[in-house]
Amino acid sequence: MEDVVLPVAQKGEEVLNLVATKVSPREFGSLWLHQLSQAMQTTMKYHHGVGIAAPQVYVSKRIIIVASRPNPRYPDAPDMPEIVMVNPEILTASSEKCLGEEGCLSVKGERGRVLRAQKIVVEYYTVMGERIQQTFFGFPARIVQHEIDHLNGILFVSYL
Numbered sequence: 001m002e003d004v005v006l007p008v009a010q011k012g013e014e015v016l017n018l019v020a021t022k023v024s025p026r027e028f029g030s031l032w033l034h035q036l037s038q039a040m041q042t043t044m045k046y047h048h049g050v051g052i053a054a055p056q057v058y059v060s061k062r063i064i065i066v067a068s069r070p071n072p073r074y075p076d077a078p079d080m081p082e083i084v085m086v087n088p089e090i091l092t093a094s095s096e097k098c099l100g101e102e103g104c105l106s107v108k109g110e111r112g113r114v115l116r117a118q119k120i121v122v123e124y125y126t127v128m129g130e131r132i133q134q135t136f137f138g139f140p141a142r143i144v145q146h147e148i149d150h151l152n153g154i155l156f157v158s159y160l
């Protein structure tokens, strides 16, 4: 299961329009949550993504991965450790916004410049259920906002 590349839902498919449901506390630390996050990571890396959300692999649950690193799709991305976020929520977003280019594994061949908050504070749970608060700036903050949008049925192309 760990090395599985999952099929990626494409724009127009219903799962991408849904508001995803929260992972329940009972599911923290479960085998399925570990296996799903592993398979999401494998799928993201296979496609040179810098982030992925569970609805993109047909699971309508509030789970995202943020993994900024330079790759052929984003050569200038800063390097950061990969973070799996369960039930992520943006607590605060700076009024300062910045424009940056985005693409999406679910919107093949399309890129566009999207206005996003420069700085955000996010609260999320680890796969094991530990609650974390973390601040993100710039490109990683952009990825978090893009991926959380997926959990609310929003694709970046709706801003263009």
Ligand code: ZN
Pocket: 103, 104, 105, 106, 146, 150
């Ligand atoms: Zn996306």
